[in-house]
Amino acid sequence: MAQLTISEVARQVGLQPSAIRYYERIGILLPAQRMSGQRRYDTAVLHRLAVIQRARQTGFMLDEIRELFFGFRDAAPASQRWQKLSRRKLAELEELTGQIKTMRHLLEKMMDCCRCETLDQCGRGILRSGGANVTVKPLPVKRRTGR
Amino acid sequence: MAQLTISEVARQVGLQPSAIRYYERIGILLPAQRMSGQRRYDTAVLHRLAVIQRARQTGFMLDEIRELFFGFRDAAPASQRWQKLSRRKLAELEELTGQIKTMRHLLEKMMDCCRCETLDQCGRGILRSGGANVTVKPLPVKRRTGR
DNA sequence: TTACAACTTAAAGTCGACTTTAAGGCAAGA
DNA sequence: TCTTGCCTTAAAGTCGACTTTAAGTTGTAA
Numbered sequence: 001m002a003q004l005t006i007s008e009v010a011r012q013v014g015l016q017p018s019a020i021r022y023y024e025r026i027g028i029l030l031p032a033q034r035m036s037g038q039r040r041y042d043t044a045v046l047h048r049l050a051v052i053q054r055a056r057q058t059g060f061m062l063d064e065i066r067e068l069f070f071g072f073r074d075a076a077p078a079s080q081r082w083q084k085l086s087r088r089k090l091a092e093l094e095e096l097t098g099q100i101k102t103m104r105h106l107l108e109k110m111m112d113c114c115r116c117e118t119l120d121q122c123g124r125g126i127l128r129s130g131g132a133n134v135t136v137k138p139l140p141v142k143r144r145t146g147r
Numbered sequence: 148m149a150q151l152t153i154s155e156v157a158r159q160v161g162l163q164p165s166a167i168r169y170y171e172r173i174g175i176l177l178p179a180q181r182m183s184g185q186r187r188y189d190t191a192v193l194h195r196l197a198v199i200q201r202a203r204q205t206g207f208m209l210d211e212i213r214e215l216f217f218g219f220r221d222a223a224p225a226s227q228r229w230q231k232l233s234r235r236k237l238a239e240l241e242e243l244t245g246q247i248k249t250m251r252h253l254l255e256k257m258m259d260c261c262r263c264e265t266l267d268q269c270g271r272g273i274l275r276s277g278g279a280n281v282t283v284k285p286l287p288v289k290r291r292t293g294r
Numbered sequence: 295t296t297a298c299a300a301c302t303t304a305a306a307g308t309c310g311a312c313t314t315t316a317a318g319g320c321a322a323g324a
Numbered sequence: 325t326c327t328t329g330c331c332t333t334a335a336a337g338t339c340g341a342c343t344t345t346a347a348g349t350t351g352t353a354a
Contacts, residue, residue: 007330017331018313026311036320038331047270054273058250058257062311069266078263086258093251097244103205104240110205111233116225119216123194126201154300164301165343173341183350185301209341295354302349312338319332324325 003040006032013049020049028052028066059089150187153179160196167196175199175213206236 010017023029029048032039055065068081116122157164170176171186176195179186202212215228263269 005330016313019311021332022312034332036331038320044267046274047267050270050273051266054253054257054269058254059247078266078269079261081266082257082261082269086254090251090254090258093247093254097247100240100244100247104237106201107205107233107237107240110201110229111237114226114229119198119225119228120191120194122201122225122229123197126197127193152300163343166341168302169342181302183301185350297354298352300350300352303347305345307344308342310339314337315335317333320330322328324327 003035003042004045006039006041009041009045009049012046013053015049023052023062026062026066028062028069058086059093060085064089150182150189151192153186153188156188156192156196159193160200162196170199170209173209173213175209175216205233206240207232211236 004012006017006020009015010020020029024031029045029052032041032045034040051068052065055068060068064085068085072081114122114125116125151159153164153167156162157167167176171178176192176199179188179192181187198215199212202215207215211232215232219228261269261272263272
């Protein structure tokens with residue numbers, strides 16, 4: 001079977017080689033065999049990385065992905081693993097959706113109703129409506145995360 | 148007018164004193180007056196912080212908040228400032244909502260349709276359906292961010 | 295006087311997922 | 325032999341919003 005170098009694998013799955021080394025280091029990819037010190041992969045790693053990418057696409061963090069691979073008894077079928085993790089993740093996503101909806105409502109109210117001349121006035125209004133002691137959940141809206 | 152210490156201000160707005168010092172350092176709060184070295188605030192700072200909190204609640208990052216305060220000609224009314232920034236933020240939130248919807252669809256498909264025995268099989272399936280080269284936008288689903 | 299609480303600063307640490315850097319190894323081609 | 329190009333590692337850097345730590349200051353109470 002064809003042995004792939006790390007950069008071939010990276011190219012095929014759309015990652016940087018450094019990301020693949022990182023995955024190995026934190027234990028979501030098993031250590032690759034070496035040919036005179038260099039990693040050589042067979043095509044099975046592409047399946048593994050496809051699963052990792054799919055999991056990342058659906059909001060899983062790397063330690064949840066580790067759980068997907070290693071957090072079950074060995075015989076547990078893939079479908080069951082996905083079931084469990086997906087259920088949890090869907091709940092998280094629903095909560096997140098709710099938070100975003102709240103933010104949108106607030107923003108729209110702000111846009112439609114704010115007639116303030118100064119931000120100080122604005123602040124007074126927010127304080128009066130008791131809106132300042134609502135706990136702030138920063139909601140990590142990352143920009144330009146793409147490579 | 149009553150002069151507040153930093154921890155009184157912090158308590159009233161639900162922040163840590165260190166956060167307020169941080170805001171001053173990065174320039175979204177003006178340097179406070181000092182009484183023998185210690186910061187003393189008058190109640191106007193509460194309005195200022197209310198605006199900051201409201202902006203954080205609606206997804207603004209600290210440099211956007213700086214823009215809200217200092218990124219306009221001085222005479223620009225608060226309502227106009229909110230208009231501009233909110234329009235932008237709403238667009239961002241809509242995009243985010245779309246991303247989450249995509250993730251949910253993928254997750255549900257995974258839950259309903261995956262009959263795989265092994266994750267390797269899963270990966271093969273994902274590869275076949277061309278799902279691995281979709282660019283991954285990590286979507287920072289932070290957990291336990293609240294103190 | 296001594297203890298204490300609350301403040302000050304600069305610098306470093308945190309979280310997650312990587313990337314970048316620095317220093318070096320190894321094989322193929324000119 | 326030397327260069328080129330790809331590989332290796334460990335360690336440090338990045339981003340955002342803070343917090344924590346270490347070391348020192350100030351005012352008040354016992």
